[in-house]
Amino acid sequence: MEKHTFIVPRISCRHCVASIKDEISGIKGVRDVAGDPGKKEITVEWEAPATLERIRMMLKEMNYPAE
Numbered sequence: 440m441e442k443h444t445f446i447v448p449r450i451s452c453r454h455c456v457a458s459i460k461d462e463i464s465g466i467k468g469v470r471d472v473a474g475d476p477g478k479k480e481i482t483v484e485w486e487a488p489a490t491l492e493r494i495r496m497m498l499k500e501m502n503y504p505a506e
């Protein structure tokens with residue numbers, strides 16, 4: 440299992456976190472997604488076939504690019 444916390448500056452509220460959680464949870468291999476609107480953080484736990492690059496790409500596609 441891998442885990443990473445992404446800093447996503449465009450997060451402005453809990454609705455942003457909810458839509459990010461919905462999309463990232465849909466990636467095969469993702470086991471958990473947690474978000475903190477105050478800190479603008481998204482923490483993801485995953486295993487194969489998900490990858491860090493895939494998650495980062497999905498955030499970018501959603502217009503919530505990670506730093």
Ligand SMILES: [Cu+2]
Pocket residue numbers: 450451452453454455456
């Ligand atoms: Cu929002």
